[in-house]
Amino acid sequence: xxxxxRRAVIEFVLDHLVWFILxxxxxxFSLAIPNYFQIGIFANIVEQxxxxxTLAIGLxxxxxxxxxxxxxxxxxxxxxxxxxxxxxxxxxxxxxxFTPAWLVVPISLVIALGVxxxxxxxxxxxVVRLKMNSFIVTLAAFIWGRGLVVALSGxxxxxxxxxxxxxxxxxxxxxxxxxxxxxxLATLVFAFILNRTPFGRHLLMIGxxxxxxxxxxxKVDKLTAITFVLAGSIAGLAGWLLAIRTSGATANxxxxxxxxxxxxxxxxxxxxxxxVGSLPGVYAGVLLLASIQTAINLMGxxxxxxxxxxxxxxxxxxxxxxxxxxxxxxxx
Amino acid sequence: MxxxxxxxxxxxxxxxxxxxxxxRDISFEIGRGEVVALLGDNGAGKSTLVKIISGGxxxxxxxxxxxxxxxxFTSPADGKAAGIETVYQDLSLCTNxxxxxxxxxxxxxxxxxxxxxxxxxxxxxxxxxxAMASAGTKIPSLRTNVEHLSGGQRQAIELNRFVHWGGxxxxxxxxxxxxxxxxxxxxxxxxxxxxxxxxGVVFITHIMSQAFQVADRMVVIRQGMVAGDVRTSETxxxxxxxxxxxxxxxxxxxxxxxxxxxxQHAG
Numbered sequence: 050x051x052x053x054x055r056r057a058v059i060e061f062v063l064d065h066l067v068w069f070i071l072x073x074x075x076x077x078f079s080l081a082i083p084n085y086f087q088i089g090i091f092a093n094i095v096e097q098x099x100x101x102x103t104l105a106i107g108l109x110x111x112x113x114x115x116x117x118x119x120x121x122x123x124x125x126x127x128x129x130x131x132x133x134x135x136x137x138x139x140x141x142x143x144x145x146x147f148t149p150a151w152l153v154v155p156i157s158l159v160i161a162l163g164v165x166x167x168x169x170x171x172x173x174x175x176v177v178r179l180k181m182n183s184f185i186v187t188l189a190a191f192i193w194g195r196g197l198v199v200a201l202s203g204x205x206x207x208x209x210x211x212x213x214x215x216x217x218x219x220x221x222x223x224x225x226x227x228x229x230x231x232x233x234l235a236t237l238v239f240a241f242i243l244n245r246t247p248f249g250r251h252l253l254m255i256g257x258x259x260x261x262x263x264x265x266x267x268k269v270d271k272l273t274a275i276t277f278v279l280a281g282s283i284a285g286l287a288g289w290l291l292a293i294r295t296s297g298a299t300a301n302x303x304x305x306x307x308x309x310x311x312x313x314x315x316x317x318x319x320x321x322x323x324x325v326g327s328l329p330g331v332y333a334g335v336l337l338l339a340s341i342q343t344a345i346n347l348m349g350x351x352x353x354x355x356x357x358x359x360x361x362x363x364x365x366x367x368x369x370x371x372x373x374x375x376x377x378x379x380x381x
Numbered sequence: 382m383x384x385x386x387x388x389x390x391x392x393x394x395x396x397x398x399x400x401x402x403x404x405r406d407i408s409f410e411i412g413r414g415e416v417v418a419l420l421g422d423n424g425a426g427k428s429t430l431v432k433i434i435s436g437g438x439x440x441x442x443x444x445x446x447x448x449x450x451x452x453x454f455t456s457p458a459d460g461k462a463a464g465i466e467t468v469y470q471d472l473s474l475c476t477n478x479x480x481x482x483x484x485x486x487x488x489x490x491x492x493x494x495x496x497x498x499x500x501x502x503x504x505x506x507x508x509x510x511x512a513m514a515s516a517g518t519k520i521p522s523l524r525t526n527v528e529h530l531s532g533g534q535r536q537a538i539e540l541n542r543f544v545h546w547g548g549x550x551x552x553x554x555x556x557x558x559x560x561x562x563x564x565x566x567x568x569x570x571x572x573x574x575x576x577x578x579x580x581g582v583v584f585i586t587h588i589m590s591q592a593f594q595v596a597d598r599m600v601v602i603r604q605g606m607v608a609g610d611v612r613t614s615e616t617x618x619x620x621x622x623x624x625x626x627x628x629x630x631x632x633x634x635x636x637x638x639x640x641x642x643x644x645q646h647a648g
Contacts, residue, residue, distance in 0.1 A: 253482075254477075257475035
């Protein structure tokens with residue numbers, strides 16, 4: 050038996066492991082790579098983390114509740130393409146506009162969230178009502194979602210979103226573009242929901258022991274369905290931000306982000322067995338991936354190295370999860 | 382206890398799963414403040430019966446009359462709303478959250494800010510600390526995740542939880558299966574104390590001595606039917622064994638038959 054103090058220390062380190070790794074990696078890169086240690090570089094890391102950081106919120110909520118959502122990347126691309134087609138001025142875009150012109154901001158946001166919520170609701174229907182495996186259901190949505198993006202756009206792109214939307218990508222606060230702050234704010238809001246509200250508490254319980262939650266009178270099916278819809282909407286938000294960033298949408302927008310998100314979530318301390326995880330940790334996981342990517346760019350390594358390293362990171366992340374589980378078991 | 386209508390009356394309850402008939406024509410009563418031990422061999426149908434009372438299963442036929450009215454519970458939440466608390470064999474705890482969270486599972490104390498319910502951790506911790514102290518249960522930290530606690534401590538959380546939330550009827554499905562001697566004794570005391578508050582207790586067990594220590598009445602289920610319904614003061618362990626197995630056990634069973642003057646042979 051360990052003393053409870055020592056256990057508390059080990060627990061603390063395991064719970065916040067990703068922050069320690071992030072600090073170590075940043076320190077290492079700052080020492081080893083010339084020009085890495087700059088405010089501009091760090092701001093760029095935060096900026097790069099916008100989309101994966103946003104996607105990771107929804108994926109984390111579902112994994113914590115004991116489910117899986119592979120559809121988020123395609124949902125993001127679909128929402129971005131719908132916004133692009135409706136509001137971009139050239140390419141496949143119709144270029145709808147409003148008076149006053151700023152109305153495009155709330156309207157496009159609601160449309161993007163709505164597209165995400167629809168796909169999320171469809172996932173929820175198959176998983177909760179028809180009791181299908183969430184991995185398979187969302188894998189299907191991942192495939193048909195991307196198919197729909199290509200079908201809608203005819204493989205072409207939409208360009209030139211109005212300046213009223215673009216300001217989110219251009220205007221900066223503390224060197225970070227406003228959309229970067231949107232991702233951080235969304236992370237904080239959902240971290241609060243997860244830790245401080247009954248909804249978040251019940252999600253953790255469903256991930257830990259759905260039978261016990263059901264016996265305690267928690268509406269397990271309803272909460273699960275809401276979480277799928279939320280994850281879809283959050284992917285829609287990521288799509289909205291991505292469309293603004295690229296000032297439109299292409300058919301292959303955001304390809305590969307699912308695996309980055311997945312790696313970030315697991316590195317961030319969300320356990321694949323469900324019931325464990327915190328959103329600030331996940332955001333740290335996203336920052337960690339972005340810092341590594343930045344290091345690769347700065348060192349002038351070819352871009353395909355990024356993919357190699359990211360593949361490795363997913364493996365390391367899952368290994369880390371298993372490793373942490375083993376330590377915790379030994380602690381218990 | 383017989384002066385008023387019983388707390389729970391089961392009338393001719395049957396339950397089949399496909400071709401298998403798990404329960405046949407079960408009828409018995411539980412009074413307020415009465416401890417009834419439900420005994421029977423493995424597979425006799427005890428757990429099925431408890432699930433029917435708690436709302437986890439619906440009977441194929443028969444009536445559940447609870448608190449003066451016929452009830453049709455369709456989920457454990459219905460039973461809970463009517464004041465029926467259940468402690469299951471496999472504990473109903475979420476080991477990935479702390480003691481306080483488990484205690485308040487599904488009934489958290491919240492305060493609304495701008496319409497958003499926010500958990501009141503301090504208030505909940507105070508309630509749990511008080512409940513644990515009054516039950517004499519010691520747990521190092523109420524903020525420890527339950528996965529780090531021993532089997533006995535987990536059981537204590539579960540028992541204290543239902544004592545705290547009270548209700549009118551408590552169902553315990555082999556609650557002491559994983560407990561040590563001292564913890565079991567404390568659990569049995571707890572059952573007595575709950576009953577003294579006027580709460581009805583149904584208590585499934587395999588262990589005869591536990592039933593004899595705490596039960597007012599014993600109901601024996603054999604092959605899905607009520608094989609015996611006897612007051613504890615009017616029976617003996619031998620007679621109960623006899624009722625459970627349905628066979629005479631040589632000399633010992635004969636003694637039981639003799640002392641009680643009621644021979645019951647399998648048939």
